[in-house]
Amino acid sequence: MNAAINELAGRRVLLVEDEALVSLLLQDSLEEFGCQLVGEASRFDDALEKARSMSFDVAILDVNLDGRQTIPIAETLAARGSPFVFATGYATPQLPESVKAAPVLQKPFLQKDLERALLAALRQRC
Secondary structure (H helix, E strand, C coil): CHHHHHHHCCCEEEEECCCHHHHHHHHHHHHHHCCEEEEEECCHHHHHHHHHHCCCCEEEEECEECCEECHHHHHHHHHHCCCEEEEECCCCCCCCHHHCCCCEEECCCCHHHHHHHHHHHHHHHC
């Protein structure tokens, strides 16, 4: 895990999550990895605006924000060339081809699962 943490250290992360406890868990894990949380959103419109305008290295994107699918946000990230990880507590979602390659983090997750998903997203970008 040390090599992975070194690879994640200093990475700027946008977190899109509507469940407060899950968000806190993700924040704690990101901090342990040495990542910098540069933005958070729990509502669709706010998340879409941040996905369009913010500068970050990788995003964590909940598939369902308060009952609304976040595929348009994912497509915005993909169009910008911004790597991201889908997070979901449901069965693996049916994703359009434009965002199908993104890693999927199943909730509940272990810290090592988050680490693997973030690294996979970052490596896809290269």
